[in-house]
Amino acid sequence: MTDLETFLDDGPGETWGVVCREGEPRQIFHAREGDAPANRLGAESVGRVTALLPGGGGAFVDLGAGEPFGFLARGAVSVGQTLRVTVSAEPRGGKGPALTLKGEGEGTPRLLKPGPTVAEWLDQAAPGVAPVQGAAAIEVVREARETALAPVVTAGGLNVAVERTRALIAVDLDFAGTPGRDGGKAREAANRLGLALAARRLALKRWGGLVVIDLIGTAQAPEPVLRAAREAFGTSGVTFGPLSRFGLLQLSMPWRHTPLEEALFGLKGEHARRTRQIEAVRDLRHGLESRRSAPWITLVVPDSEVDEMAGLVAGLGPRARLVGEASRRAETYGIQEG
Incomplete structure (x- = not known):
């Protein structure tokens, strides 16, 4: 853990936490005053089922925090039933939080236990590392915020662009090449770096869902690419798809926190x-x-x-x-x- 540093900026209006590895921001935690505590990741509540999707496709659950209601994907439940649930993914894209069923509930919809605070998330990410505060934390938060919101990152002749649509996240790797180097080896090294940069950027943006990565080159051996992708994105909750003959790699990442741009600016800039x-x-x-x-x-x-x-x-x-x-x-x- 010696290469990890954490920074905590607990100020008026909001709190930020940043985890840095080798001097670079890798994770961002954020909480804004006025956000509903019942919608935060890890929060436990009593909720009431308000509606069911046809064919057992899930249920909407009132947590007492207003609309949009939480969504419970699995479980044999009925309208009006009171449940105990936890938030497994925070609101995004105008949708309420994703919920996990814990058991039967009693009483009116209400928060039972809040999710972890920003300081607690930092401690989970880097146990035993005391967070830096004050002016240094403010400076790191500024850098991490700017890095997360930038659509493009460049390094070593490599350009990595990420874009989120309603259906998926598109990642484009663009490499100018290095004169005098073996083309195949240069592309392989550039793809490894590009995958690492893309994974870091998506983590800072707090994006999840289907990801399609346009790699450099088309005729590539799948195993080295998939190995590099697993090293970059990890394997916890991530599902890796095949590498297509067009040089496209697909993977699916779990949603957890509200996307940073939505947490800061809202869906329509509100x-x-x-x-x-x-x-x-x-x-x-x-x-x-x-x-x-x-x-x-x-x-x-x-x-x-x-x-x-x-x-x-x-x-x-x-x-x-x-x-x-x-x-x-x-x-x-x-x-x-x-």
Whole structure:
């Protein structure tokens, strides 16, 4: 575990946790104030069955957190029945959480036990590793967030693009090649690196489902490719399909957490304004941590957003100031000393 580091940024509005291996972010955990605790991964609740899909295709379960209701894929249940369930996958794409049946329940729909906190997820990912906090954690969160949201990553002449559609995740590996090297060996090495980069990127984005990877080259021996894919993606919950004659590799990854872009911005951008406000307050907190000799650090915001952001700044201490500016455009912010 010596190559693992964890970072915890518990600030106003949201909490972030990042796991780094060899200095690179590999996992992101995130919790936003206002999210329903009953919908978080690992949460246990009493729920009531509200509807059944035809042919035993599953049931919708009210957890007491409002719609969209949770979905129970298996189990002989009836409408109105009260159950004890746990969240096996958080909401995504406008759908409620996926549920696992634990047994019979009693009473009204309610949360029995919350899922792990961000700090607890970090401890599970890296047991015994104390998380770094403060300015260093804020900086790592910024880097991990930017890395996760970027659609393309480049390294060693390799370009890896990932895109999520309604049906699947498409990964395209593009390699310029290296003059003077054996073409076959160069492609094999580039595919190994590309698979590793793709796996890291999907983990940071917190995406799951069917993944189709367009590898470099077409005529390839399946075993080396599948071996590299297993090394990159692991085998826990991952199902590997065949390598096609067109150089396409298919695999299926389990969903667990809400995709990061949905957690931050919502399905239709409905959370984008609040996300930008929280990010601005994170910059203010970084200034307070990194410029300790400054008597005050001031966050300058549009006049129209002062009331919305006052609660985020209120608990940061006497050195933190929030100032409205009439001429400032909406959702633009600045940091000043003094």
